[in-house]
Amino acid sequence: MILEDAPLILDAFDVHKSYGEHEVLKGITSEVMKGEVVCLLGPSGSGKSTFLRCVNQLEKPDVGSIQINGELIGYERRGDKLFELSDDRLAAQRCMTGMVFQNFNLFGHLNAIENIMLAPRLVLKQDKDETRHEAERLLDQVGLKGRERAYPSQLSGGQQQRVAIARALAMKPQLMLFDEPTSALDPQLVGEVLSVIRGLAETGMSMMIVTHEISFARSVADKVMFMADGVVIEVGPPSQVLDNPQAERTIEFLSEL
């Protein structure tokens, strides 16, 4: 449950992003409060994934400010000037967000537990035993106890995605970003991943999820954001945006599903 005066985890304001002549994001403003689950819906090419990638600086926005937990991302403000951060400072900022990719992107040369342990050991300089203990707990949380030594190639898509979620959680992020987490999965494997995400929502994790699973969005989201052609068309609780859409684009999109 989100409190009325819950702090803002994500505060994105007027985010623009172009690739050459093509403007993918035309001014996105979005907020995520602590413990809130926001689902991003919209046709492909609408800029949902690009926006998500801007939030953790995998893409650098051309214009617009993004703050996570009150910290400006990508820049340092000194007086009336913004100084771009170096790659190393950006890397440190990315620890505030955890990202789950469509294609899992598990490290192929490492087994499940090593995948989870790599970043906490390398970036947070955590103690080895403590990290292993934590990684085992996370694997248990995503329902993969006992698969510590399995390599990504030995796991199903659903299992790989669950390891990827555990890997992101190991960095104790303030905000979890999911970029179409079930789009690359066989239909019978979608459920196991969605139930892990649902469980995560119940722990009070703040999340932003790009998805095409409307019924999942309806049941898990506190807020649904519908995007098309690089702009936000409609925002609101699922009961409003999904069941009683006002904008033409939203009605059209939902009727095609």
Added chain:
Amino acid sequence: MNSTRAQALLGADRTAATDGPRPRGATSIVQVIPARYPYRWIGGSIALLLCVWGLYTVATSPNITWSVVAAYILNGTILEGMRLTIVLTIVSLTVGVILGTVLATMRLSNNPVLQVISSAYITTFRGTPLLIQIIFWFNIALVVPVIRIGWPQAGFGFETQTNVIMTAMTAAILALGLNEAAYMAEIVRGGIISVPKGQDEAASSLGLTKRQAMWRVVLPQAVRAIVPPTGNQLIIVLKNTSLVSVIAARELLTATQQIYSTNFYTIELLIVAAGWYMVMTAVATILQGYLESRLEYSLRSRTHPFHKRFVRSLLSIGRKNYMEVRG
């Protein structure tokens, strides 16, 4: 097929045949005659005859004294030349791998100056003949007669004639190593590119710096793509070392030439050298295979070993001799 099973099947067929008109859907066992390939035999025979004729001519030639070949196989000068060939190969390949990795990362960096320098290096060293590069380094004193490091007049650093340092061996190592680096740079770059971009993005999203992502995530996976062609390079460098005989670097071919220039058994000694090169490349090939299998990259491993496939494709055996068919 198991012969008792074939008998059983044939027995079943006979019973079925004596039972008068068969009901619909009944099956019978019939023998399968594999296709024969007479042209494989004819083509193979002609090629084999030509080979035997060629080998026979060489082996029985009155102009080749085989006893000389035997006498020089374990000759001290030859073995010393071989030792130098091996040292030269290992040192140049090591220089090539290290410098090649540096060049590859320069080429892939975001620094445009480094990119251009790396490209220019690769273009120059791949675009000119290795033989010219070897002669060039051996004669570098014509361009830079004196090598000076520091400020010798003031009492620190040193100064020396280039010719003192640039021996045939130094020139050989420089030429082979610098040339090899250009080829290794492309191999390493190809290996890095072969790792999907998502790996780097995932590492970044977890807070790894670019350096950490490269060394801990990308390069370990690039090794899969780098090891097999590096094995090939080992064999190429090994044979390329013979080129430095033009500057008399005392390796295997130089040693061979030195002997036959005094005793005039040219072909015999070339056979000795060629034989040793083959032994060394064979060992290198075995090492390469071992390394690849250790890294579990033997993706193209065949179900059947070569000798079985050889016999099978000649005789068309190993197929089912009997088959159950409808009707």
